[in-house]
Amino acid sequence: MELEVRHLRALCAIADTGSLHKAARQLGVSQPSLTTQLRRIEHALGAELFARARGGCRPTPLGLAVLSRARPLVAQMAALVIETRAAAACPDGALLRVGSTASRALASWLRKLRQRLPGTDITLHMDVSANALLRALAAGQLDVAFVHEVEGCPLRVPEGLERHVLVEREPQFVSMALDHPAASSPVVDLADLAGDRWMVDPTVDGEWDGLRRVLDEAGIDPPILHADYHTATSLIVAGEAVAPCQPTSGPRDDMAIRPLLGDPLGVRLLLYGRPGFPAGPAVHAELVAAYREAALRARAYRQWLRCHGSPLIKAA
Known part of the structure; x- marks a missing residue:
């Protein structure tokens, strides 16, 4: 499995909300689907990225390291989309x-x-x-x-x-x-x-x-x-x-x-x-x-x- 931007976006959403349920709602997917996606990501990396508990999900030390690199990439992709749309909407201005x-x-x-x-x-x-x-x-x-x-x-x-x-x-x-x-x-x-x-x-x-x-x-x-x-x-x-x-x-x-x-x-x-x-x-x-x-x-x-x-x- 190769990590894609959507996978990184999912990791950031889980960390930001502290909950698989809230992250799934933010991403517009079902919680079971997001849970399965997280398991596949962790399997691909060979380690847990979040510690699950009744109070929610908290990044593990490895999860924090992954997030520190994922956030800039997610932000760059979002900026790319915004800038491209802006340029298309204002071609001559x-x-x-x-x-x-x-x-x-x-x-x-x-x-x-x-x-x-x-x-x-x-x-x-x-x-x-x-x-x-x-x-x-x-x-x-x-x-x-x-x-x-x-x-x-x-x-x-x-x-x-x-x-x-x-x-x-x-x-x-x-x-x-x-x-x-x-x-x-x-x-x-x-x-x-x-x-x-x-x-x-x-x-x-x-x-x-x-x-x-x-x-x-x-x-x-x-x-x-x-x-x-x-x-x-x-x-x-x-x-x-x-x-x-x-x-x-x-x-x-x-x-x-x-x-x-x-x-x-x-x-x-x-x-x-x-x-x-x-x-x-x-x-x-x-x-x-x-x-x-x-x-x-x-x-x-x-x-x-x-x-x-x-x-x-x-x-x-």
Whole structure:
């Protein structure tokens, strides 16, 4: 049996809903049919991907690893369908194809672009891999790509792309359960998290290498959980793991977001485009505005920016 996109979509639905019954309803198939499909997938891979219990289905460690690779593929296929339909519906109109890694500024950026460029059909392609987005941009499949580059892990940038630096160094914060002992401090020392299980998504370019370097430099060797951040959010809330996160994250009622002492983790935020792209200046200007809004909306980050005399605060 060869895995297909529909099989990966089924695995994601089961993980998202935590139930074969709910997943079957979401996918528009019967529960027995989905159960049989899951058994065939697990048989093909030679291991259980979900632990079944009366309370529902939870991914096994191997299931988490499979999901971390399945989600980007499912998202890419969905984006392909959306973009193809959009291009077919607007063959002669202006088209702006935006690529982006995850960012809290994304929704505001798209809204501002639609207001700034009326009549332009704007499509979005998201990917956890910045390098994959840059390859798509170089291949002419995207017009712009908003990506982050983990400190110490340079991106593989194809020749001929135009680069704009949005933020030279954005500190990465840490997310943890509200009742975590370290959450009572406004700034967290890495040493206070040495006994925690750290969660990292290995499919995000540079994420694991960057975290490992920082942990090694701090002289700590905590247990690591490899999983995608969407799947692991419940683990963080339950106190089963801590994880690096963007400083623009939150606010959340069920999770604490804190800066790390000394800001050991950092990324550079970059916007790439094709040289001479007509909408380039407008795209960049609206991204700057959207990011500033997201930064000032996050209380912990706003305080960090104020303490460090950031131009984002001065420009607000």
